[in-house]
Amino acid sequence: MDAHEVNRVRASLALFVADVFVSVPRKDQRAKGDCYLRGLMMDGRRKSVQAMAARLPDGNEQNLQQFVNQSLRGLVFSGQASDRLFHAAIRNFSYSA
Template sequence: MRGELENFAGEVFEPFARNDQRRWGQVYVRGLLTDGKRKSVEPMAARLGEDGNRQALAHFVTTSPWDPSHIRARLAWKMEAV
């Protein structure tokens, strides 16, 4: 399951120019779609073994310059195939 989820997130965040943005995009998607009641940054980072990097994940979610409308469009495109 994790491999499939990483592939999916990799395709969704593929247009990001920087590797670190693609990586944190993948981590964020995994955090949202895996088990766990709390979907805020700290619990997701702890659940995914990224606790030492929760500040980097928080930066991606709150201040990293990416346009969520592009990601929504890619998600919709991916879901059409399903």
């Protein structure tokens, strides 16, 4: 996905992020989670924090690194987080040949 395509599904992705990261206590940490997932979804061979931060308009390498090192530790997925929510977040996205 390029940046435009990720932005097309951003509102739906936000609902997915809210559900998946419900156990992350702070709002700023959940926002970093949103940024991290968008970085994973975007085109690019390297999925390192440094490479993702460079591709994202709101990417901040230090914030993403902190999210990966601290916020993901002990993450508890809610019972409602599922593949269904992720597919709903991207169902309007169509791949072009």
